[in-house]
Amino acid sequence: MLRIFLLVLALVFLIRNTWGTQRNIALSSSHVALPSNGMEALVEMGIFSPSSFECPRRNFSHIQSKEGLEPFDHIFIFMMENSGNEVIIGNKNMSFINLLIEYFGFAAEYYGITHTSLPNYIALTSGNNWWSYNDSTEQVFDHTCIADKLEEKGLGWKNYAQSIPYAGYKGSSTYPPNSSFLWFQDHVPFLFYPQIFSNPVRAANIQPLEELEKDLYSCSVPEYVFISPDACHDMHGGSDLCPSVSLYPNNPEKLAYCFNTQNTSEDCVNINNLWKAADDFLREWIPKIVNSPSWTGNSVIVVTWDESNFNEQLDVFIQGGPDTPYVSSTFFTFDGHSFLIDGFYGGGQVPLIVISKKKPYHIVTRTKYNHYSLLKSIEAAYGLDYLGYTSDDRQIKVMHEFFG
Numbered sequence: 001m002l003r004i005f006l007l008v009l010a011l012v013f014l015i016r017n018t019w020g021t022q023r024n025i026a027l028s029s030s031h032v033a034l035p036s037n038g039m040e041a042l043v044e045m046g047i048f049s050p051s052s053f054e055c056p057r058r059n060f061s062h063i064q065s066k067e068g069l070e071p072f073d074h075i076f077i078f079m080m081e082n083s084g085n086e087v088i089i090g091n092k093n094m095s096f097i098n099l100l101i102e103y104f105g106f107a108a109e110y111y112g113i114t115h116t117s118l119p120n121y122i123a124l125t126s127g128n129n130w131w132s133y134n135d136s137t138e139q140v141f142d143h144t145c146i147a148d149k150l151e152e153k154g155l156g157w158k159n160y161a162q163s164i165p166y167a168g169y170k171g172s173s174t175y176p177p178n179s180s181f182l183w184f185q186d187h188v189p190f191l192f193y194p195q196i197f198s199n200p201v202r203a204a205n206i207q208p209l210e211e212l213e214k215d216l217y218s219c220s221v222p223e224y225v226f227i228s229p230d231a232c233h234d235m236h237g238g239s240d241l242c243p244s245v246s247l248y249p250n251n252p253e254k255l256a257y258c259f260n261t262q263n264t265s266e267d268c269v270n271i272n273n274l275w276k277a278a279d280d281f282l283r284e285w286i287p288k289i290v291n292s293p294s295w296t297g298n299s300v301i302v303v304t305w306d307e308s309n310f311n312e313q314l315d316v317f318i319q320g321g322p323d324t325p326y327v328s329s330t331f332f333t334f335d336g337h338s339f340l341i342d343g344f345y346g347g348g349q350v351p352l353i354v355i356s357k358k359k360p361y362h363i364v365t366r367t368k369y370n371h372y373s374l375l376k377s378i379e380a381a382y383g384l385d386y387l388g389y390t391s392d393d394r395q396i397k398v399m400h401e402f403f404g
């Protein structure tokens with residue numbers, strides 16, 4: 001009996017170690033935690049070098065978390081733009097992103113809520129897209145958002161926006177705002193809630209990205225951190241200052257030629273440079289967080305994309321997760337192409353990557369999740385009321401694999 005037990009144990013050990021050395025298997029299995037510690041691996045590679053000094057941790061005894069979660073010391077959300085699994089997984093100009101997918105948490109069946117950008121940002125911060133399917137910056141979302149709920153519990157939040165001229169700046173109300181602008185207002189969700197933008201004290205929580213580094217190193221970074229890279233660093237492009245202008249927004253005909261090829265056409269060089277610039281941005285900023293004294297206890301970094309890329313087949317482009325909106329007989333126009341939607345109109349499949357200090361290893365899940373699942377996980381961790389669709393317990397689940 002003992003021999004059989006030892007044999008089984010040895011086999012299990014062997015299989016686990018084999019998994020650890022194979023890259024591809026992880027993407028085809030579900031809920032598998034590989035034995036290797038991603039944090040240690042990236043330290044060995046010289047990418048991470050955690051601080052020996054840690055900021056004092058906040059006392060969360062007033063917080064009653066739900067669903068077995070614990071409050072996050074900090075949650076850092078990087079919102080990238082317009083790119084699905086199709087153009088990200090295995091993209092040679094996204095080597096850092098692919099490294100993160102290989103070593104940390106990866107939701108392989110994660111979806112945007114809808115198209116275009118802004119309604120996804122609104123959904124992730126208020127639990128609904130409120131019948132919006134466009135990026136018009138004239139829209140006002142007079143709805144309760146996560147910032148309201150966090151403040152009720154005395155918790156802090158900030159939206160750091162790269163290249164925003166100054167804190168609380170709302171700027172032009174046309175879209176695109178001005179082709180020489182690097183930052184797009186519709187990528188900065190907290191500028192759209194009137195209770196925030198019309199209150200200077202609260203609007204001051206929308207800050208230029210440089211402030212993040214100061215806050216990280218002065219132990220003053222808030223609990224909830226939403227990071228909006230500018231148009232040249234979030235894969236969006238579309239500003240005259242980015243390399244991708246003729247491909248905006250991800251021109252369907254050209255993009256497919258440009259993925260992992262040596263094609264030296266101007267468009268391919270541009271889109272590859274745009275991808276690389278976003279990858280480099282994360283390669284710079286994720287270590288800044290992990291190496292800072294604010295990377296304490298139950299801190300997590302989430303990297304995701306608002307919606308998938310516009311070169312996908314229509315049926316793929318509009319795939320969705322739970323509680324995807326139903327749009328009836330509406331014409332959508334993108335980049336001169338117009339098409340009729342009559343049905344469920346999701347945001348397409350996008351990656352969601354989780355780097356957790358508490359669970360610093362490779363986890364892959366194939367459960368269908370979307371931005372509502374991420375919002376609900378945050379609400380559960382801080383014991384907040386569930387906003388909008390996140391109160392739908394039948395459909396919208398907490399992402400226990402990563403955050404439990």
Ligand SMILES: *[C@@H]1O[C@H](CO)[C@@H](O)[C@H](O)[C@H]1NC(C)=O
Nearest residue numbers: 056057058059060061062063
């Ligand atoms: C946290 O705060 C509670 C309530 O004020 C207190 O009872 C507890 O001792 C504190 N815990 C720590 C570790 O300071």
Ligand SMILES: *[C@@H]1O[C@H](CO)[C@@H](O)[C@H](O)[C@H]1NC(C)=O
Nearest residue numbers: 130131132133134135136139
């Ligand atoms: C954008 O969506 C809003 C609903 O939030 C709608 O009222 C408006 O007409 C739309 N604008 C455009 C240009 O489609």
Ligand SMILES: *[C@@H]1O[C@H](CO)[C@@H](O)[C@H](O)[C@H]1NC(C)=O
Nearest residue numbers: 172177178179180181182240
């Ligand atoms: C865009 O904004 C910049 C900065 O305010 C300004 O210098 C430039 O003239 C504007 N461009 C256009 C086309 O409006």
Ligand SMILES: *[C@@H]1O[C@H](CO)[C@@H](O)[C@H](O)[C@H]1NC(C)=O
Nearest residue numbers: 254257263264265266267268
């Ligand atoms: C290279 O990309 C361009 C689009 O930018 C495309 O027209 C051309 O056919 C591609 N060349 C090859 C050999 O695939």
Ligand SMILES: *[C@@H]1O[C@H](CO)[C@@H](O)[C@H](O)[C@H]1NC(C)=O
Nearest residue numbers: 092093260261262272273276
């Ligand atoms: C992007 O990828 C292409 C093809 O894989 C490669 O030729 C090119 O050098 C890469 N560009 C950068 C900036 O790394």
